[in-house]
Amino acid sequence: MQLVFATHNQNKFREVQQLVPPNVRLLSLTDIECHEDIPETGKTLAENAQLKADYVARNYSLPCFADDTGLLVDALNGAPGIYSARYAGEQKNATENMDKLLAQLEGESNRSARFSTVIALRLDNENILFEGVVEGAITHDKHGTDGFGYDPIFRPQGYKKTFAELPLAIKNKIGHRGKATQKLLEYLNNLRFNN
Numbered sequence: 586m587q588l589v590f591a592t593h594n595q596n597k598f599r600e601v602q603q604l605v606p607p608n609v610r611l612l613s614l615t616d617i618e619c620h621e622d623i624p625e626t627g628k629t630l631a632e633n634a635q636l637k638a639d640y641v642a643r644n645y646s647l648p649c650f651a652d653d654t655g656l657l658v659d660a661l662n663g664a665p666g667i668y669s670a671r672y673a674g675e676q677k678n679a680t681e682n683m684d685k686l687l688a689q690l691e692g693e694s695n696r697s698a699r700f701s702t703v704i705a706l707r708l709d710n711e712n713i714l715f716e717g718v719v720e721g722a723i724t725h726d727k728h729g730t731d732g733f734g735y736d737p738i739f740r741p742q743g744y745k746k747t748f749a750e751l752p753l754a755i756k757n758k759i760g761h762r763g764k765a766t767q768k769l770l771e772y773l774n775n776l777r778f779n780n
Contacts, residue, residue, distance in 0.1 A: 586610070586773070589617055591637040591651035596733040603757055604766045609773070617645055630655050630667060631714055634705035642707040650706040650769060654762060656735050658723060659697040660690060669735070683727060683738050696722040700739065700761040704769050713772065717764025732756065 587610045592598055598613045605611050614620070623640045627633040630653040637651030655666045665672040665686065673681035690696065697720075704715045720742045727737035729749025736748035741759055748756050757763035 587612065587648070588773075589614070589641055589645070589647045589649035591619075591623065591641045591649050593622070594733075597652075597762070600753065600757065600762060601766050603753060604763060604770065606770070609770075612647075614641070617641075617647065619645065625653065625667070627653075627667070630701060630703040631705065631716075633667060634703045634714070635712065638705040638707040638712070648708050650704050652702050652704045652762065652765065654700060654702040654734075656686075656739070657699050657701060658686070658690070660693045660695045661686075679734050683735060686723065686735070687726065687738065690723055696724070698723050698739065700735075702761040702765040704765045706769060706772070708776075715765045715768035715772070717761040717766070717768065719759060719761045719764070 586608060589612045590598060590601055591614055593614050595613070598611075602611050619641065623637045625633040625636060627636055633653035634651045637653070638649055641647060641649040641651070653667070654669065656669045657663045657666055665682070669682070670677045673685040699718055699720045702717045706713045706715070722740050722742075724738050724740055724747060727749075728747045729737050731751075731753070732749040738747065740747050741751075744751065748760065
């Protein structure tokens with residue numbers, strides 16, 4: 586089976602590719618020569634994921650899925666949320682995003698936060714959504730060099746290390762994107778066996 590993951594983010598693509606079984610050939614937007622930056626104009630993670638999946642299905646006629654992920658910080662009323670990637674500006678710079686978030690939480694004792702990923706699957710004109718959430722807290726400074734995005738300042742619940750310090754295998758098992766991807770793969774697997 587061939588399936589497009591509607592992303593240009595190679596870190597995200599590699600993370601998901603680790604979870605996909607060998608019988609699924611995963612393609613990125615670059616692989617299908619889609620170089621557009623698909624607009625994310627939705628008001629929710631689900632809407633943004635759906636917009637990206639619909640774009641690929643409409644313009645390339647390929648089975649695909651897309652995701653949108655947000656970091657929701659309790660002390661900031663759920664911000665940065667859908668604006669996580671461009672929190673410090675349209676340049677989408679991870680270091681600047683983390684610096685801005687840490688500055689806004691300075692002196693704040695409530696560091697509770699969660700990552701949420703919504704995956705929108707577009708298959709034979711059918712749209713299905715899958716969600717994965719991981720609870721945790723924002724650290725006071727950056728730790729670790731692995732991962733991407735906010736990983737150096739997010740410590741998942743039950744762990745002493747940030748996502749940037751944990752091995753990818755653990756992050757994929759406990760993380761938001763891993764959980765949503767597992768639900769997607771279970772759905773595709775059931776579909777294959779029921780046809």
